[in-house]
Amino acid sequence: MSELGPLSSRDLIIQATYLIASVFFILGLRSLTKPTQARLGMQQAAMGMLFAVIGTLLNAHIVTYQWIIIGLVVGAIIGYPMAMKVPMTAMPQFIAFSHAFGAIAATLVGVVEYRHAFTMDMGGNMPGMSNGVAAAIGFEVLFGALTVTGSFMAFGKLQELITGRPITFPGQNAFNITLIAVAFLSLGVLIYNPGTAWAFYTVLALGLFLGVSMVLPIGGGDMPVVISLLNSYAGLAAAATGFAIGNNVLIIAGALEGAGGFILSIIMSKAMNRSFANIIFGAFGSAPSGTKKDGGPAREPKTITAEDAATQLAYAGSVVIIPGYGMAVAQAQHTCRELHELIEKKGGKVSYAIHPVAGRMPGHLNVILSEAGIDYGALLTDVDDANRVLQTADVAVIVGANDIVNPDAEDDTSSPLYGMPIFRPWTAKVSFVIKRGKGTGFSGVENPLFTKDNTLMIYGDGKGVIGNLVKEIKALDEGH
Amino acid sequence: MLQIFQLYVFILAGFVGFIVIQRVPPLLHTPLMSATNAISGISLVGAIVAAGGQYGKLSTILGFIAVVCAATNVVAGFLITDRMLAMFKPQKAANAKEQAEMKGAAR
Numbered sequence: 001m002s003e004l005g006p007l008s009s010r011d012l013i014i015q016a017t018y019l020i021a022s023v024f025f026i027l028g029l030r031s032l033t034k035p036t037q038a039r040l041g042m043q044q045a046a047m048g049m050l051f052a053v054i055g056t057l058l059n060a061h062i063v064t065y066q067w068i069i070i071g072l073v074v075g076a077i078i079g080y081p082m083a084m085k086v087p088m089t090a091m092p093q094f095i096a097f098s099h100a101f102g103a104i105a106a107t108l109v110g111v112v113e114y115r116h117a118f119t120m121d122m123g124g125n126m127p128g129m130s131n132g133v134a135a136a137i138g139f140e141v142l143f144g145a146l147t148v149t150g151s152f153m154a155f156g157k158l159q160e161l162i163t164g165r166p167i168t169f170p171g172q173n174a175f176n177i178t179l180i181a182v183a184f185l186s187l188g189v190l191i192y193n194p195g196t197a198w199a200f201y202t203v204l205a206l207g208l209f210l211g212v213s214m215v216l217p218i219g220g221g222d223m224p225v226v227i228s229l230l231n232s233y234a235g236l237a238a239a240a241t242g243f244a245i246g247n248n249v250l251i252i253a254g255a256l257e258g259a260g261g262f263i264l265s266i267i268m269s270k271a272m273n274r275s276f277a278n279i280i281f282g283a284f285g286s287a288p289s290g291t292k293k294d295g296g297p298a299r300e301p302k303t304i305t306a307e308d309a310a311t312q313l314a315y316a317g318s319v320v321i322i323p324g325y326g327m328a329v330a331q332a333q334h335t336c337r338e339l340h341e342l343i344e345k346k347g348g349k350v351s352y353a354i355h356p357v358a359g360r361m362p363g364h365l366n367v368i369l370s371e372a373g374i375d376y377g378a379l380l381t382d383v384d385d386a387n388r389v390l391q392t393a394d395v396a397v398i399v400g401a402n403d404i405v406n407p408d409a410e411d412d413t414s415s416p417l418y419g420m421p422i423f424r425p426w427t428a429k430v431s432f433v434i435k436r437g438k439g440t441g442f443s444g445v446e447n448p449l450f451t452k453d454n455t456l457m458i459y460g461d462g463k464g465v466i467g468n469l470v471k472e473i474k475a476l477d478e479g480h
Numbered sequence: 481m482l483q484i485f486q487l488y489v490f491i492l493a494g495f496v497g498f499i500v501i502q503r504v505p506p507l508l509h510t511p512l513m514s515a516t517n518a519i520s521g522i523s524l525v526g527a528i529v530a531a532g533g534q535y536g537k538l539s540t541i542l543g544f545i546a547v548v549c550a551a552t553n554v555v556a557g558f559l560i561t562d563r564m565l566a567m568f569k570p571q572k573a574a575n576a577k578e579q580a581e582m583k584g585a586a587r
Contacts, residue, residue, distance in 0.1 A: 025519050026496055032512050033503045039565040042515055046558040049522065056525045062532030067544045071531060075551020082552070083559035088567075091510060094560065098517050098553050105550035108542045109526040116535045132483040231513055238520040243486050245526050251486055252493040257516040259497030264509060356506055363509030370567040381506040 010058055017055025018249035024048025025253055029260070035376060052249055088371045089328040092227055092361040093158040099227075099234045100151035106237040107144030107204070110137050113244055114200055134194035136243035138187045138203050143237035145207025146214075151230050153215035154223065158360055164220030176213055179206055220360075221403065225268045225276075227361045232261025264362045271356035271383075273409075273419035301433075304456035306465065309432050310472030313339070314346055316394035320386070322353045322423055323365050326400015326436070330462030333372035336399065338470050340374065346473075348394075351378050353386035353423050355404040383421045396425035398433045400462050406447045430454045434465045511564045518557025524550035 007015070024045050031041020053072075062068070086094045114137055117129040129137075156162040183206040190199040218226050239254025241247075269276055313319060321340070327333060340350045352374070358365045366379055380386040390396055398405055408415035409422045425431040426449065433455060449455055458465050504512045527550045531543030 021522070022493075026500065028519070029497070029504075029512075029515065030500045032508050032515060033500070033505070035505075035508060035565075035568045038508060038511065038568065039562060042511075042558070042561050042565060045515070045519060046562075049519070049524075049554055049558070052522060052525055053528070056528045059529055059532075061529055063534045064532055064540075067531045067540060068528050068547055071527075071544050071547030072551045075548045075553075076555045078548070079552040079555030079557075080559065083556040083563065086560065088564070091514075091560075091564075094556075095510075095513055095517060098514070098557055098560075101549040101556075102517065102521050102523055102553040105521075105523040105527045105546040105553065108546035108549075109523060109530050112530040112535060112539045112542050112546070115539055116533075119536060136483075227513070231516060235516065235520050238523050239490055241523055241526050243483065243490070245529070246486070247525060248486070248489050250522055250525060251490045253519045253522040255490050255493035256497040256501075257520040259494050260501045260512060260516040263498065263501050264513065267506075267509075354506070356509075361510060362513060363506055363511075366507050367510045367564055367567070370564075376507055376568055379507060 008060075010060065014055045014058055017051040018247070021048035021052035021055075021249050022252045024051075025256060029256060088368050089331070090159075091364060091367060092223060092359070093155050095227060095361060096151045096155040096158060096230065099230050100148050100155065103144045103147035103151065103234050103237050106234075106241045107141050107148060107207075109241050110140040110144060110244060111204070113137055114141075118195060118197065129194040131191050131194060133244055135187075135191045136240050138190045138200070140237055140240035140244050141200070141204045142183060142187065142207045143233050143240060145204050146211040147230055147233045147237055149208045149211030150215045150226075150233070151211070153212055154226050154230060157215070157220055158223060166219045167216045172213075172217055176210070179210055179213065182206060183210065222272075223360045224357050224362055224364075225265055225272070228261050228264035228268055229276075230261070232258050232265060235259070235261055268357055268362060271421060273421065301450040301455065301457045304432065304458060306458065306468040307472050309456070309458060310469045310476060312430065313343055313348075313395055313397075313469060314473045314476050316343065316348045318389070318393045319343055319348055319350045319395045319397065320353050320380075320390050320393045320425075320428065321350065322355075322386075322396060322398045322401050322405060322425060323358065323369070324355075324399065324401025324404060325359050325364070326402075327462055328359065328365070328368050328400070330400060330436075332399060332462035332466050333368050333374075335463050335466040335470060336369075337372045337374050339466055339473075340378075342470060342473050351380050351386075351389055353383075353390065354379050354381050355383065355401070355423065356381070358401060358404055383423065387424050387427070390424055391427045393428040394430070396423075396428040396431035398425055398431060398435075399466070400434070400436075402435075402447055405449050407449055407452075408447070411448075425449065426452050426454060428454075430456065432456050432458055434458050434460070434462055436461060508565075508568070511561050511568075514557055514561045514564065518554060518561055521550050521554035521557055524554055 025048055028041045028045025031037045117127050157164050183203055186199045186202040189196050190203060215226060235254045235257025239251050239258060242250030242254055343350050352369060354365045370376055380389060403417055405423050405425050406417055409417040409420040412418060433450060435457060450457060527543060527546035531540060531547045
């Protein structure tokens with residue numbers, strides 16, 4: 001698709017649809033800056049995609065349509081029920097899966113293009129390939145393959161098909177770095193001499209292998225960063241495809257996704273106060289025990305009954321709920337809305353403190369609470385804002401969250417969480433911690449919040465406990 | 481020469497993306513990711529050419545798989561984004577008024 005000669009009117013139409021698609025994509029992303037405009041904006045972006053697909057069907061290189069049409073139909077048949085049925089709690093797995101699919105497409109296009117360039121056609125010609133295109137194809141299959149297996153690994157960890165704990169072995173980092181070096185060496189050979197088929201397939205194979213070996217040592221708690229990084233890689237693979245086949249809309253869309261994933265990765269690492277390198281090579285939480293502070297005898301956390309907790313909630317002027325992924329696991333969000341409405345009916349104000357890394361992907365808890373019908377005006381997504389509200393709050397309720405309320409992040413320089421911005425529920429008059437049992441969180445780190453003087457534990461399943469609170473508050477009303 | 485021109489497009493688009501996406505509030509970070517994911521399903525365009533071009537049998541098969549995967553990515557990506565964004569309605573019709581008053585009082 002070299003565009004050096006004069007454009008035919010057919011090419012002109014195709015390019016026009018691509019331009020329209022590009023503009024709609026950018027406008028769609030811009031609409032996401034305001035929740036009120038977002039839906040319409042993204043519907044327009046979908047229209048843009050439709051234009052681009054229709055435009056592509058006019059491409060003069062296409063000789064048969066049957067496989068295209070069957071493929072589109074099959075894709076729609078797979079995609080539609082997937083998107084309509086997936087629960088909001090499973091969103092990270094879904095996104096990982098979707099990344100993998102997009103990356104498979106990008107990788108396969110790379111393989112087809114490469115084979116095409118070095119296969120004798122009927123006239124006995126071999127089109128060959130310039131060094132520039134070879135570089136693009138090399139990056140395309142490297143990033144594509146890495147995203148495919150990396151996303152499937154992330155999917156497996158999120159779906160708990162594989163353990164969420166980091167999987168490590170001695171010399172792992174050296175091993176990975178060697179793999180990366182060999183991959184780039186092969187890429188160099190491919191660019192220098194595009195006809196070197198072994199170099200191309202080595203890049204492809206190492207890409208696939210790297211996806212697995214790089215996600216293996218990353219723990220479940222770090223998944224928001226991994227998903228963001230894979231988002232970025234998927235974008236880069238798409239952009240490289242654009243370079244390889246000379247298609248600007250692919251380059252633009254890929255660059256947009258690459259930028260989005262990159263920004264989210266930075267935000268996530270900042271929210272954990274850790275560098276990329278630390279997350280990728282650190283195998284966080286692999287050695288949780290044995291690092292306990294030696295500060296006096298261990299204290300037992302205090303508990304409170306649902307009845308007493310309900311009384312305090314019913315007469316609270318301001319309640320801040322701090323949800324973590326545990327809330328989503330327990331499916332407690334709908335019961336939580338009931339509790340929220342009851343407290344509001346009694347004149348209290350309820351807000352939610354949502355940490356940037358709460359959940360398994362960026363912004364995950366916001367989606368889960370919105371699905372439960374909670375007004376997004378009640379969601380405090382800024383850590384500093386939430387801490388300001390907590391200072392004047394009567395009750396803080398922590399549901400299925402652990403690391404994001406761990407005071408060690410501020411006090412204990414030896415803690416793996418040290419430096420991470422956290423919520424301070426202990427500044428509220430009292431805080432209730434709803435927790436399944438006495439164990440540590442996903443990251444495997446002890447939490448001294450639980451033994452603070454104004455912290456009271458309510459052990460049990462999140463949904464059950466909140467259900468009891470709702471029942472008790474209702475009983476309180478009937479008693480009067 | 482063509483590739484230099486493409487590099488311009490890539491860098492400028494990345495720049496636009498950076499500026500626009502930086503302003504997306506944390507509230508919408510999940511839809512943002514599914515939106516960019518759906519948009520990059522534009523690889524479909526490359527897959528279509530691979531599946532429809534006369535590049536040989538194996539290429540057609542690989543191209544077909546690519547079309548299926550990319551189409552799944554696009555359809556599922558845009559639908560799930562829409563489903564999520566539909567949930568971010570500021571107020572439910574039933575108690576819209578009441579909530580509006582409460583918000584006013586809160587300010």
